[in-house]
Amino acid sequence: MTTHTTPESPAAAPLLDLQALVVAVRRRRRLWCSMALLGLLVGAAMAVLMPPAPAAVTKVLVAHQEDQPNDTGTLIRTDVELLGTTRIAGKALQALGSPGNPEDFMQDYRGTGLTNNLLQIDVTGDSDAEAVARAKALADTFVADHVKRMRETAKAESKALLDQRDRMRNELDKVNKAIGDRSPESGPKASASIESLYARRAELNSRIADFDQRAEEARIGTPKLVAGTQIVDAPHAVRHSLPKAAVTNAVIGLVLGLVLGLAVAAVGAVVADRPVLRREIAANLGASVIAELRRVPRRPGGPWRRRRTRATHERLITTLARTVRGSTETVSLLELGCARTAGLIAVDLARALAADGPVVIVDGLPGPQLANCRRKPGDPEVIGGERAATVPRQARKLGVGSVAPGTAWTDLQYLGGQTVLVVRAGHGSAAWLHTVARQLADQRIPVIGVVLIDPDPRDRTDGTLWDGLHIALRGQSERLARQNGMGQLRTERPIWAARVPANDQEAR
Template sequence: MTTNTSGQPSTAAPLVDLQGLVVAVRRRRRLWSALALLGLLVGAAAAALMPAAPTAETKVLVAHQADQPNDPGTLIKTDVAVLETTRIAGLALKSLGSSEDPALFLKDYQGVGLTNNVLQITVTGTTREQALARAKALANAFVADHVSQLRAEANAQADALLGEGNRLRTELAQVNTEIGKEPAQGSDPSAAATLESLFARRAALTSQIDDYTQRAQDARVGTPQLVVGTQVVDGPQAVVKSLPKVAATDAGIGLALGLVLGLAISAVGTVVADRPVLRRDIAANLGASVIAELRQVPRRSTGLRWRRRTRTARERLTVTLARTVRGSAEPVSLLELGCARSAAVIALDLGRTLAADGPLVIVDGLPGRWFDNRRQKPGDPVVVGSERVTTGVPQERRLGVGSVAPGTAWTDLQHLGTRTVLLVRAGHGSAAWLHTVARQLADLRIPVLGVVVIDADPRDRTDGTLWDGLQTALRGRVERPAQQNGTAQPRTERPSWVVRVPDSDREAR
């Protein structure tokens, strides 16, 4: 009984597979770890080879006429903005007798408002003495400019008030003249009313004149308090910077920047390359279920580096493949993609296991000479080249080992075996190439018994089984007469179903 899933609506695939992206970035840990280490070293080296310029600091107490307890810091921000102007820089350079451009000098100092009335000035210089002199000149220039502004404001306000008082005095003189012209109080009620209004106007003008005069005096009297309140409270002092502390800070910044850059490059490279790393994606792109996974076989598989877990996984994989080969009516091949060394090791293990049942020949179709440096052991199968397959003894069983990497001669794969097990390294082939491999094997009518993922992610918990086809999602249609070890032997066998190759990664998912 089969289920037709062609009419079922497919779920929309996400634009970016976050799980696959995280796994792929984690697999590229050498890249971003190297960049993070490089940033760490560059930061530490920069702190040692390019020390910071000598720096001096000074603090100025600034008094404002409009000081309020609830001031949010607007006045001190204004003072910082005034400090970082070419006028203050020019005054400081003039007091130092320097001909430096004030616009360039602005880049060597900065101001920070510590409180609403305390301004900190930080200055750099080529030497310690120059930094101290610059800090003192800037503080004095700012204090002088601020005091001159306070006095100018006070004088302007007092002059305005006195001017208004003089205008009122002129008007008062006119009122007094009119009062003198009026006749003495008599029986005329209108004249009495006019004289009374003039006296009221004179009283009001006199009061206003006194008020303006008092305000002008207050404006002039309050200015000295503000002038005295604006002063340098902390003289210029050199800033001592610890080299280990600066090196640690710069190294930490370099480490963070290198790590972020490495993660960004890894993420972008993963999205652009589109190389499946999860069992689910590999199975979906190849159209065959994952039957096992194995760690990458190291170059030196002896000693402490060859872990017991990997050895146990190899033994289990050998048993699984041996059972598959023994149950197959036709020759089986192992086709690798990005794991030639692992394919050679697995083929030797499988050959030794199958050699116990009878003579076995391993047909070497791998690019390179991976079987030449092996240690010959008693009972090991014979390894022959793929060019000797047609002249070999037909009664002998054979196990083909080949490659489906780019540049493969696809028509030669049939001589290695009419059925195959794919050995795919996770993250090696792109989704488009996996589709190409699946289509070529389907055109050659070579069913895929299963996929073995090499160097799989240990945290991968995705399901690599395809549930919309046969148990192992065989590719191709078995129409040729069954052959056992090269001899024609009729055998009733259930045909495998043809699984359509997805045209894109989204369709595969």
């Protein structure tokens, strides 16, 4: 009796496995690399096919009466908003002699506050000359409007101060008349009244002088503001560098394409739910991963890569040949997502078994992958699945089939009583791997193990299930040891140790 232990129970399984997500995204590097390359090409093409419109720029120094050293840019932001009004746009169009619509013209320029007193005006046009003319008209119009507003403000302020001065003078005339109409009287009350009138006259004279000074300062300050508001950078066309624009757009397109590709790959990996890690594939199929092999490339790689792949392939064939020789039942290879690789493995495995006797390969693959494999003189015979029952008893039968969608499940038992699944990592969804395990269990076809094709090279998870010794390779070796009289192995728990006490009294 053995304990049943799964790699990860459903209750403890995380909602989102970041390790599996990273591996799935990395395996789809063709997708996001292609999208990054596409973004790079599109960005470079846009710089060539859609060049920017002719543009001009000018800078205006704007003086404000309320300028303060600690100003946070409120005044220049107000100027930017005033620049984008129909009044400024309409007057600029009048200066240009253009019958255009001010609302439409406002879409062709913008203002930017560089500092508290420096305004930049960017304008586009049909040509460089038109853009420069528009920029000059806008700058002149804005300066004239700003000067006019400053003068009107100073004039209104000066008028208010002078009006207040005139009211003070009228009051002063009344005080003077009251003082002149006084007859010389004696007594303390008359003296106090005269003193208050003189004090009031002195106060009025002081305030009148102050209003005169403030009105004069208001008039004097306006020329300074007018002189301070001027065009400091003459309107000029903006020169565009095509190589620089192409490189900039290409880099932006590359980054956007890469981000979009990674996002699509991540969302696709979560939605598709295709296991790529050893532990996930083993848990979903209910069988341990006994070997791994890189996918057979359609184009040969470098010498070192071919040598390493060939060595791994030879070790896999040796392991499978040892397993088939020690099995009392026929063994089949069932592929999922790697028919070509499974066909090559079957041919090489049959060649390795041919030294022990005649071998016949039963081809149950849906396509011509096995028929198209390179054959050598003396290779084992390949027959179709319909002739599986005609294989002589003295010949060893090696079945090759598929568990892809559309498989005739009842025909798998004619390929072999036991099977080795050859599964490509990331090909089948978790639901389909469960379906494969359930269908094989219904057909009473034990799964000896899983050969993982094209695994992730950075995968460090464990693909071994610590249950099911009746079908695992180590379980076969233990059964052979018991049959040979070697007794119970240390890896097997005794029956009394596996029994759970029914109650506390029995446990004592």
